[in-house]
Amino acid sequence: xxxxxxxxxxxxxxxxxxxxxxxxxxxxxxxxxxxxxxxxxxxxxxxxxxxxxxxxxxxxxxxxxxxxxxxxxxxxxxxxxxxxxxxxxxxxxxxxxxxxxxxxxxxxxxxxxxxxxxxxxxxxxxxxxxxxxxxxxxxxxxxxxx
Amino acid sequence: xxxxxxxxxxxxxxxxxxxxxxxxxxxxxxxxxxxxxxxxxxxxxxxxxxxxxxxxxxxxxxxxxxxxxxxxxxxxxxxxxxxxxxxxxxxxxxxxxxxxxxxxxxxxxxxxxxxxxxxxxxxxxxxxxxxxxxxxxxxxxxxxxxxxxxxxxxxxxxxxxxxxxxxxxxxxxxxxxxxxxxxxxxxxxxxxxxxxxxxxxxxxxxxxxxxxxxxxxxxxxxxxxxxxxxxxxxxxxxxxxxxxxxxxxxxxxxxxxxxxxxxxxxxxxxxxxxxxxxxxxxxxxxxxxxxxxxxxxxxxxxxxxxxxxxxxxxxxxxxxxxxxxxxxxxxxxxxxxxxxxxxxxxxxxxxxxxxxxxxxxxxxxxxxxxxxxxxxxxxxxxxxxxxxxxxxxxxxxxxxxxxxxxxxxxxxxxxxxxxxxxxxxxxxxxxxxxxxxxxxxxxxxxxxxxxxxxxxxxxxxxxxxxxxxxxxxxxxxxxxxxxxxxxxxxxxxxxxxxxxxxxxxxxxxxxxxxxxxxxxxxxxxxxxxxxxxxxxxxxxxxxxxxxxxxxxxxxxxxxxxxxxxxxxxxxxxxxxxxxxxxxxxxxxxxxxxxxxxxxxxxxxxxxxxxxxxxxxxxxxxxxxxxxxxxxxxxxxxxxxxxxxxxxxxxxxxxxxxxxxxxxxxxxxxxxxxxxxxxxxxxxxxxxxxxxxxxxxxxxxxxxxxxxxxxxxxxxxxxxxxxxxxxxxxxxxxxxxxxxxxxxx
Numbered sequence: 001x002x003x004x005x006x007x008x009x010x011x012x013x014x015x016x017x018x019x020x021x022x023x024x025x026x027x028x029x030x031x032x033x034x035x036x037x038x039x040x041x042x043x044x045x046x047x048x049x050x051x052x053x054x055x056x057x058x059x060x061x062x063x064x065x066x067x068x069x070x071x072x073x074x075x076x077x078x079x080x081x082x083x084x085x086x087x088x089x090x091x092x093x094x095x096x097x098x099x100x101x102x103x104x105x106x107x108x109x110x111x112x113x114x115x116x117x118x119x120x121x122x123x124x125x126x127x128x129x130x131x132x133x134x135x136x137x138x139x140x141x142x143x144x145x146x
Numbered sequence: 147x148x149x150x151x152x153x154x155x156x157x158x159x160x161x162x163x164x165x166x167x168x169x170x171x172x173x174x175x176x177x178x179x180x181x182x183x184x185x186x187x188x189x190x191x192x193x194x195x196x197x198x199x200x201x202x203x204x205x206x207x208x209x210x211x212x213x214x215x216x217x218x219x220x221x222x223x224x225x226x227x228x229x230x231x232x233x234x235x236x237x238x239x240x241x242x243x244x245x246x247x248x249x250x251x252x253x254x255x256x257x258x259x260x261x262x263x264x265x266x267x268x269x270x271x272x273x274x275x276x277x278x279x280x281x282x283x284x285x286x287x288x289x290x291x292x293x294x295x296x297x298x299x300x301x302x303x304x305x306x307x308x309x310x311x312x313x314x315x316x317x318x319x320x321x322x323x324x325x326x327x328x329x330x331x332x333x334x335x336x337x338x339x340x341x342x343x344x345x346x347x348x349x350x351x352x353x354x355x356x357x358x359x360x361x362x363x364x365x366x367x368x369x370x371x372x373x374x375x376x377x378x379x380x381x382x383x384x385x386x387x388x389x390x391x392x393x394x395x396x397x398x399x400x401x402x403x404x405x406x407x408x409x410x411x412x413x414x415x416x417x418x419x420x421x422x423x424x425x426x427x428x429x430x431x432x433x434x435x436x437x438x439x440x441x442x443x444x445x446x447x448x449x450x451x452x453x454x455x456x457x458x459x460x461x462x463x464x465x466x467x468x469x470x471x472x473x474x475x476x477x478x479x480x481x482x483x484x485x486x487x488x489x490x491x492x493x494x495x496x497x498x499x500x501x502x503x504x505x506x507x508x509x510x511x512x513x514x515x516x517x518x519x520x521x522x523x524x525x526x527x528x529x530x531x532x533x534x535x536x537x538x539x540x541x542x543x544x545x546x547x548x549x550x551x552x553x554x555x556x557x558x559x560x561x562x563x564x565x566x567x568x569x570x571x572x573x574x575x576x577x578x579x580x581x582x583x584x585x586x587x588x589x590x591x592x593x594x595x596x597x598x599x600x601x602x603x604x605x606x607x608x609x610x611x612x613x614x615x616x617x618x619x620x621x622x623x624x625x626x627x628x629x630x631x632x633x634x635x636x637x638x639x640x641x642x643x644x645x646x647x648x649x650x651x652x653x654x655x656x657x658x659x660x661x662x663x664x665x666x667x668x669x670x671x672x673x674x675x676x677x678x679x680x681x682x683x684x685x686x687x688x689x690x691x692x693x694x695x696x697x698x699x700x701x702x703x704x705x706x707x708x709x710x711x712x713x714x715x716x717x718x719x720x721x722x723x724x725x726x727x728x729x730x731x732x733x734x735x736x737x738x739x740x741x742x743x744x745x746x747x748x749x750x751x752x753x754x755x756x757x758x759x760x761x762x763x764x765x766x767x768x769x770x771x772x773x774x775x776x777x778x779x780x781x782x783x784x785x786x787x788x789x790x791x792x793x794x795x796x797x798x799x800x801x802x803x804x805x806x807x808x809x810x811x812x813x814x815x816x817x818x819x820x821x822x823x824x825x826x827x828x829x830x831x832x833x834x835x836x837x838x839x840x841x842x843x844x845x846x847x848x849x850x851x852x853x854x855x856x857x858x859x860x861x862x863x864x865x866x867x868x869x870x871x872x873x874x875x876x877x878x879x880x881x882x883x884x885x886x887x888x889x890x
Contacts, residue, residue: 017688024695071681100683123683123723125691 008033010063012044012080013098014072018121022067022098025129036063041075044068045083048090062093067119069098070106078109085114096135192231193252193386195221196242200326202351203410204256204274204375207236216410220273221255221377223402224393238325240305249380253390257378258307268383269376270390271438273403275431278308278371279346279363281353283334289341292317292366298340301330308343311371317343327352335360345373391442494599498530499585501593504552506530516600518570530596534568537575555584555594564601577601668737675733682726690719721851728855731786732840735862740780747774747784747820751809754788763796767805774811775818777887783863790856791822791883797850798881799826806880817869817886825880829873837873860885 009026013019019037026035038044046052048062066084070077077097084090097110097118107118119131197213198205204217213234225232235242235251245251247266258276259269282289289295292315300318302309304325312321322339324330327349330342335358342349346363353361377394379386397403490497496513498506506525514522517534525533531546538544546552554561564579580598584591693716697709704712748771755769795807806825811818829837829844836842838861841854864871864885875881 015684015688017691018684021687021691024691121683121687123686123690123720125687125694128691 006034007036007047007061008064009035009067010044010047010065011035011037011067012039012041012072012077013037013067013069014039015069018069018098021125021128022132025125025132028129029133031132033064040073041077041080044072044080045075048084049087062090064093066093066095067098068095068115070110071100078106078113081110081113081115192233193225194233194235194250195253195255196235196237196245196251197255198239198242199236200328201239201256201348202355204348215256216406217256217274217375219406219410220394220397220403221253221390223397223406224377224390226393227396227402228389228393230389230393239303243305246378246380252379252383252386254378256375258373259376260307260310260373262310263378266381267378268381268387269374269378270387270394271435271442272374272376273394273398274375276345276347276373276375278311278343278368278373279349280366280368281331281334281342281344281349281361281363282340283337284360284362286340289364290366292368295341299338301333301339301342303327303330303344306344307373308345308371311368312343315370328356331356331358331361343368343371392446395439395442496598497595498525499593499595500530500551500555502556502591504529504531504546506533507593513598516570516576516598517568518572518574524571534570535566537567537569539565539567539575539577551580551582551594551596554582555591558584558586558591560584568598577605579604671733672737675730683723686719686723686726690716690723693719721853725853725855728853728859732855732859732862735783735786735859735866738780738783740783740866742778743781744776745779745781745784746776747811747818750781750785751788751792754785754792755807758789758793759796767796767799767807770806770808772808772810774809774820775813777818777889779867779887780863783866787860787863787885790860794856794883795822795824795826795881797826797852798828798845799824800850802826802878802880816890817888819884819886821882821884823880823882828875828877828879828881830877831875834873834875838871 009031011019011022013022016039019039023035023037026032036047038047043052044066047054047057050057068077068080072080081095081097084093084095091114094116095114097107097115098121099107099118100121110118117135119128119135122128122131197215197218199207199213201215201217203215205213205215208214213236218234222232235245237245242251242254243257246254257263257267257269259272263269280289280292280295289298295318298318299320299322300312301322301324302312304323306327309321309323312318318341322330322333324333327342327344330339330344331349331353333339334342342361349363353359377390379390397406490508490510491512493510494512496510496516498509498513501507506528509522509525514520514525517525519525529546531544531549531552535549535551536544550561550563550566560581560583562579562581564577566578566580567575568578569575577600578598579601580596582594582596585593585595693712696704697712701709751771751774755771756764759767759769792807799805799807802825804825806823808823809821810823811820827845827850833844837844838857839854840858842858843852843854845852861871864887867887869885869887871883871885873881873883
């Protein structure tokens with residue numbers, strides 16, 4: 001249970017392959033922070049707002065960054081994003097959207113809802129590692145949030 | 147004798163005055179004139195006169211104390227004749243004389259005319275001429291002439307003519323003045339004086355009254371003591387003087403004088419007249435009197451002449467005015483007659499007048515012309531019905547007792563006819579319309595005025611109109627039939643149209659259904675595309691990703707062939723991903739709504755080159771871009787066009803020795819043609835139709851990688867913008883791609 005309270009990166013991704021590749025990409029960039037992967041929108045919200053299986057979570061604990069896939073079972077990524085950005089306690093957490101194509105109209109909508117950045121999930125894994133590096137969000141993780 | 151002589155003189159004066167009066171009367175044949183002439187004077191205000199109480203028989207008072215006497219009565223008569231009211235005041239001579247001089251009274255009836263008095267009074271003509279006499283006691287013997295009085299005591303009444311005379315003629319050294327004549331005679335009788343001088347008649351009458359018989363008048367002539375007795379007025383009172391003179395003339399003329407004279411002095415005793423007397427009277431009295439009367443008459447005459455002249459002048463003026471008015475009326479009448487004649491002659495309608503017998507009294511020019519006559523003398527005075535109205539339209543006889551004009555005007559009514567004819571001089575006729583109005587004088591019909599005009603044209607027009615109407619009816623009938631036919635045809639056409647409309651409606655409804663289906667399938671396609679983009683790519687990522695992990699983590703456990711297999715797996719996974727990406731692009735091009743903005747094409751192409759070219763390519767390529775006109779279009783889609791075309795140019799030039807890309811544009815009226823040239827591999831023109839086909843490739847994958855979707859996308863975008871796209875090229879000679887976009 002302590003691990004749950006120490007989560008620094010929350011990945012919301014229903015595809016385990018993609019999730020694993022993301023983890024590997026972080027590792028390749030030497031980002032070895034505590035990572036939690038949840039597989040649908042509902043679970044993500046439960047974790048963030050301490051409901052369901054995460055009800056006992058330390059209320060002060062929250063991830064330093066969220067990677068959010070848009071196409072999710074139960075509650076889709078845009079709805080999750082909307083919830084995060086409409087609550088003061090979660091609003092300040094940087095959210096990076098994971099998307100299959102940069103041409104997606106979803107991206108525009110994500111920005112309207114207050115997303116901080118996005119990563120196109122490339123087929124070429126090396127490009128994904130590059131993207132993680134380019135985005136430089138490890139910098140965000142190194143610096144403690146207030 | 148002297149007394150008789152005085153009476154005689156008076157008689158003559160009276161006769162003379164009568165003659166003058168008669169002359170005046172004769173000069174006015176209308177005897178009323180005199181009367182009116184006097185009456186015509188405005189009433190003079192009531193005048194006040196003075197009268198003496200003791201001058202018999204001229205001015206006295208009767209036993210009732212009322213003033214009386216010859217002079218007074220004569221004055222009253224004259225005043226009455228002159229229309230004057232008189233009030234009388236009694237007073238002694240000296241007092242009333244002064245009162246007249248002061249203007250306190252207006253006149254005195256008895257004043258002897260003397261030079262002294264003429265200074266203060268004005269006198270009427272004398273009505274009495276009296277002579278003075280020297281009265282002495284009968285026993286006096288020593289007074290035989292006037293000179294004998296010088297040494298004697300002479301008695302006179304103060305202020306009397308005699309007093310003035312005695313003074314003037316210096317008759318005596320000693321003159322005794324008394325207040326009255328009675329006093330003077332009393333003193334003489336008592337021997338207190340020697341003589342009294344006074345008027346003879348008055349003196350004798352007074353002595354008789356005083357019953358003194360010891361005194362007698364001497365028969366000595368006193369030529370300078372002759373008295374003319376007149377009415378007197380204050381000096382300058384000419385108006386009253388004139389009245390009194392006129393009154394006096396009247397009473398002398400109408401016997402009143404004689405009557406009064408007879409009353410006071412009795413009948414005149416006829417006497418023999420000596421030649422000397424007659425001559426004297428003629429010389430001294432008659433002629434001057436005549437002259438005076440003539441002057442008076444002339445005055446009166448002149449006044450009357452003036453009056454009559456004035457009246458005549460007025461009458462002349464009146465006559466002149468009347469004459470002038472008559473002349474004016476006559477001129478007006480003549481003018482209005484001229485106007486009426488002008489009016490009659492200037493109207494186009496024929497007008498004629500007939501008397502009650504139906505004979506023509508007047509006719510205007512138009513009527514003469516319409517009837518074909520030369521002048522009015524051919525018609526005036528003749529029976530108009532017999533001349534121009536004798537026959538009916540069909541030529542049969544038209545008796546006068548049937549004639550509408552004749553019958554109506556005899557009945558005093560007007561009539562209007564337009565179905566008859568009038569007959570011209572040459573025997574021809576014309577249809578006519580006429581009005582006939584009766585002329586009435588009071589209740590009496592004296593004739594009629596007929597106004598007529600030729601209605602040949604009107605009748606002809608009516609006929610033509612009738613004909614036209616008939617023709618029109620025929621035409622209308624014909625046209626109606628034609629129309630009916632057309633309507634029938636139209637009905638059929640309409641039926642056909644209705645069927646067509648039904649068909650159209652059905653088709654429209656089908657189209658609607660199709661559209662709905664299409665919309666549905668579009669939505670499905672969208673969902674499908676979304677699935678493809680997410681779900682189909684995920685396995686590709688996994689295949690590629692995990693192949694990569696295998697190579698990284700287990701490279702040492704694989705031989706070269708094993709590694710080649712993994713590379714092939716990765717390559718195909720990447721190609722699959724590329725295919726999916728292009729497919730997504732294509733579907734987006736098809737479904738996305740166009741958002742038109744003005745696009746800076748040069749900037750857009752330049753950025754596309756920057757995005758598409760790798761660092762090496764940027765160095766290797768000679769990229770030249772000319773000035774490109776801006777155009778209206780969708781930013782996202784046009785960006786895709788430039789990316790695809792520039793990407794192609796880069797790809798197909800990669801193996802060429804010379805690497806050139808040139809972008810130009812040609813601006814024409816309706817469109818802009820953009821052109822991108824490269825010096826790359828080019829293509830065989832016989833396959834150019836396949837260039838823009840979906841999944842069509844002209845090169846093998848091992849020559850140039852590709853999916854065959856890029857140009858298909860370009861073509862779709864340009865066509866969606868209403869433009870066109872084409873290409874030119876030769877193998878190894880480079881390619882030229884053109885796309886044209888409309889300006890609107």
